[in-house]
Amino acid sequence: xxxxxxxxxxxxxxxxxxxxxxxxxxxxxxxxxxxxxxxxxxxxxxxxxxxxxxxxxxxxxxxxxxxxxxxxxxxxxxxxxxxxxxxxxxxxxxxxxxxxxxxxxxxxxxxxxxxxxxxxxxxxxxxxxxxxxxxxxxxxxxxxxxxxxxxxxxxxxxxxxxxxxxxxxxxxxxxxxxxxxxxxxxxxxxxxxxxxxxxxxxxxxxxxxxxxxxxxxxxxxxxxxxxxxxxxxxxxxxxxxxxxxxxxxxxxxxxxxxxxxxxxxxxxxxxxxxxxxxxxxxxxxxxxxxxxxxxxxxxxxxxxxxxxxxxxxxxxxxxxxxxxxxxxxxxxxxxxxxxxxxxxxxxxxxxxxxxxxxxxxxxxxxxxxxxxxxxxxxxxxxxxxxxxxxxxxxxxxxxxxxxxxxxxxxxxxxxxxxxxxxxxxx
Ligand SMILES: [Zn+2]
Numbered sequence: 371x372x373x374x375x376x377x378x379x380x381x382x383x384x385x386x387x388x389x390x391x392x393x394x395x396x397x398x399x400x401x402x403x404x405x406x407x408x409x410x411x412x413x414x415x416x417x418x419x420x421x422x423x424x425x426x427x428x429x430x431x432x433x434x435x436x437x438x439x440x441x442x443x444x445x446x447x448x449x450x451x452x453x454x455x456x457x458x459x460x461x462x463x464x465x466x467x468x469x470x471x472x473x474x475x476x477x478x479x480x481x482x483x484x485x486x487x488x489x490x491x492x493x494x495x496x497x498x499x500x501x502x503x504x505x506x507x508x509x510x511x512x513x514x515x516x517x518x519x520x521x522x523x524x525x526x527x528x529x530x531x532x533x534x535x536x537x538x539x540x541x542x543x544x545x546x547x548x549x550x551x552x553x554x555x556x557x558x559x560x561x562x563x564x565x566x567x568x569x570x571x572x573x574x575x576x577x578x579x580x581x582x583x584x585x586x587x588x589x590x591x592x593x594x595x596x597x598x599x600x601x602x603x604x605x606x607x608x609x610x611x612x613x614x615x616x617x618x619x620x621x622x623x624x625x626x627x628x629x630x631x632x633x634x635x636x637x638x639x640x641x642x643x644x645x646x647x648x649x650x651x652x653x654x655x656x657x658x659x660x661x662x663x664x665x666x667x668x669x670x671x672x673x674x675x676x677x678x679x680x681x682x683x684x685x686x687x688x689x690x691x692x693x694x695x696x697x698x699x700x701x702x703x704x705x706x707x708x709x710x711x712x713x714x715x716x717x718x719x720x721x722x723x724x725x726x727x728x729x730x731x732x733x734x735x736x737x738x739x740x741x742x743x744x745x746x747x748x749x750x751x752x753x754x755x756x757x758x759x760x761x762x763x764x765x766x767x768x769x770x771x772x773x774x775x776x777x778x779x780x781x782x783x784x785x786x787x788x789x790x791x792x793x794x795x796x
Pocket of ligand 1 (some may be wrong): 584
């Protein structure tokens with residue numbers, strides 16, 4: 371479908387939202403007694419009558435951890451700062467997208483029309499996950515840290531990756547927890563990360579795209595609380611970091627189009643079309659963003675999470691061409707296409723941005739949609755072949771240098787035959 375047609379559809383499509391997000395958040399609401407608590411009260415009565423006090427204690431502990439993971443949204447002086455953002459809609463009391471009605475209330479009825487029909491229960495049962503571990507390389511940190519004219523990259527799966535940009539180490543959307551969710555059995559990672567947090571090299575900067583659990587992870591943030599690492603986030607996200615022990619002078623919050631320089635590296639917050647929230651209610655209290663990282667030698671784009679819109683073209687015109695663009699490609703669904711890219715839209719964004727290489731992210735570690743783990747990479751690979759896109763897709767943990775010697779090895783191909791049969795797509 372032509373992108374312009376999609377855009378027109380998108381403007382009229384209000385009945386969408388990330389289904390797994392809704393489901394996950396509704397469970398958390400019950401756990402935190404913030405929503406309709408009748409079912410929870412009944413459940414607790416049953417537990418008490420059965421004498422299972424230990425279970426109650428476990429629920430209490432789980433509730434405390436889950437609520438702490440939800441974090442603190444802007445309030446007081448921080449909220450006043452947030453309200454001054456041009457992206458903040460004072461009347462609605464929330465951030466909004468450039469296209470109106472994108473952040474309309476979450477529908478209670480979940481509809482979907484992915485490439486293949488599947489139920490929420492199948493999703494929760496783990497359908498779509500790889501049947502074996504994806505190949506992981508133990509990162510060669512000596513190679514990664516070696517002084518070089520090339521951008522060095524290590525991908526940890528989903529949207530977590532590490533850059534060495536002329537000696538500055540930048541960690542993006544670090545999620546090293548076992549689950550991208552406040553509930554410890556929902557959204558389980560496929561396998562352990564290629565490095566534990568304590569094994570990471572010294573990180574100069576952490577950049578966050580937005581506050582969803584698959585991008586902002588309490589455990590990973592807290593790890594840096596006693597380190598000199600600085601954080602750069604969209605406006606409002608700093609409230610979570612403060613609540614988790616990061617000192618205020620280590621946090622820089624930027625609004626769209628604002629710049630911040632650390633050493634030789636400039637960070638520019640750029641628009642994205644998405645939404646935010648960790649509680650399932652009172653959403654969009656913190657901003658979401660895409661990012662440009664650049665210095666005298668290199669120019670990089672990171673999409674965060676975003677639906678397709680004209681911001682890609684605008685960013686390409688303002689800041690392109692990019693040496694490499696890390697663009698979300700995974701966890702999509704036709705019903706959510708206003709807030710997530712379909713693979714052909716990822717390809718279109720690459721062209722809009724005037725990027726020289728495309729590194730697809732937001733796949734390869736968590737299942738948040740109805741498609742199989744491999745569908746996003748297979749589809750973007752087809753688009754890349756068809757449209758002459760220079761695709762970069764290393765194994766998890768592999769250290770790569772972005773230069774002309776870089777070759778594409780389709781490591782996923784040998785893994786997908788059995789999974790495709792199981793998935794019914796072959
Ligand atoms: Zn995401």
